[in-house]
Amino acid sequence: MQEHRASGIKPRERRRKRGFEMLRAGVPKATIAREVSVAYKTIWEWENRLRTMGSDAWRDEKQPGRPMKLTGAQRKRLVKILLKGALNYGFENDLWTLKRVAQVIKKEFNITYNVTHVWRVLRGLGLTAQVPLKQALERDEDYIREWLEERWPKLYRKARESGSNVVFVDESGLSNEPNVTRTWAPRGSRPKLRHSAVQRKLSFISAVTMDAELFFSVHDHAITGAEVILFLHMLSKRIPRMMLLWDNASIHRSLEVKEFLYAMKHRMEVHRFPAYAPELNPDEYVLSHLKCKELANFCPRNEGEMRLGLKKAIARMMRKPKLIQRLMLGSPLFIRKY
Numbered sequence: 001m002q003e004h005r006a007s008g009i010k011p012r013e014r015r016r017k018r019g020f021e022m023l024r025a026g027v028p029k030a031t032i033a034r035e036v037s038v039a040y041k042t043i044w045e046w047e048n049r050l051r052t053m054g055s056d057a058w059r060d061e062k063q064p065g066r067p068m069k070l071t072g073a074q075r076k077r078l079v080k081i082l083l084k085g086a087l088n089y090g091f092e093n094d095l096w097t098l099k100r101v102a103q104v105i106k107k108e109f110n111i112t113y114n115v116t117h118v119w120r121v122l123r124g125l126g127l128t129a130q131v132p133l134k135q136a137l138e139r140d141e142d143y144i145r146e147w148l149e150e151r152w153p154k155l156y157r158k159a160r161e162s163g164s165n166v167v168f169v170d171e172s173g174l175s176n177e178p179n180v181t182r183t184w185a186p187r188g189s190r191p192k193l194r195h196s197a198v199q200r201k202l203s204f205i206s207a208v209t210m211d212a213e214l215f216f217s218v219h220d221h222a223i224t225g226a227e228v229i230l231f232l233h234m235l236s237k238r239i240p241r242m243m244l245l246w247d248n249a250s251i252h253r254s255l256e257v258k259e260f261l262y263a264m265k266h267r268m269e270v271h272r273f274p275a276y277a278p279e280l281n282p283d284e285y286v287l288s289h290l291k292c293k294e295l296a297n298f299c300p301r302n303e304g305e306m307r308l309g310l311k312k313a314i315a316r317m318m319r320k321p322k323l324i325q326r327l328m329l330g331s332p333l334f335i336r337k338y
Contacts, residue, residue, distance in 0.1 A: 225254035282328035
């Protein structure tokens with residue numbers, strides 16, 4: 001039975017195929033009916049089918065089903081409209097709902113769809129419901145594309161030729177308010193996360209190398225240039241020569257950080273990602289996993305528990321270099337091989 005399922009032959013097709021083989025072998029119809037457990041008149045129908053349709057007539061005939069209302073050209077046009085966004089079409093925000101898509105189909109093609117069927121139409125077009133990625137209006141898309149396609153490959157080759165280790169740096173924070181994600185609970189009974197209403201926050205600096213080596217520094221106050229310098233000094237003890245890539249944050253441009261980097265210029269070369277392009281930094285994906293997966297639904301009662309939980313989560317990730325490598329691959333930096 002498993003063999004037939006694996007080969008894509010349905011049970012009724014298998015029975016029919018056996019009956020066809022027995023018919024060609026000259027086995028009496030009554031015997032065939034008993035052997036394959038079908039009605040005697042069915043064997044007569046099979047014989048007629050075999051005679052008129054040939055030896056492959058044991059296969060089921062494909063049922064065409066109801067024809068699609070939208071033509072191929074209309075479907076392509078609908079996709080173009082949807083990809084331009086709901087705001088571009090005239091709606092007050094950039095959100096496609098099933099009701100809005102149904103309205104577009106009615107307006108553009110004079111075809112009426114039930115809202116629940118619009119879901120099937122969208123799936124048939126290869127579209128799925130997704131949470132949008134937020135992007136700043138101030139982004140320079142042309143510069144970001146140029147940096148990614150031309151500047152980054154040059155930097156990477158330069159690092160390899162000089163023996164520098166490429167290090168991606170970022171800062172983030174952790175609040176005692178949980179990053180809520182789905183969990184299991186009885187149907188109809190929504191689970192509750194009890195957490196402290198007193199706002200507490202930890203700040204941390206992290207760095208990840210091309211070899212998925214992870215570094216962290218945790219602080220109970222906002223990060224300033226002094227903490228950045230301490231972190232870079234710690235990195236310099238572990239990595240003899242490095243090329244740092246980070247964003248354009250004000251603490252990275254502070255006078256004290258610039259002075260430190262100038263003093264370390266023989267061991268530490270620094271470059272910035274394009275403004276408003278956090279998706280380029282591989283460390284962003286590592287930090288997102290840390291907060292949204294490793295610390296999902298984490299409800300510390302005090303700062304001590306929050307610090308301990310953060311350090312344990314960091315330690316878990318440090319023991320999983322393959323996981324870190326997979327997370328880093330989310331960055332567009334690794335679309336091409338260098």
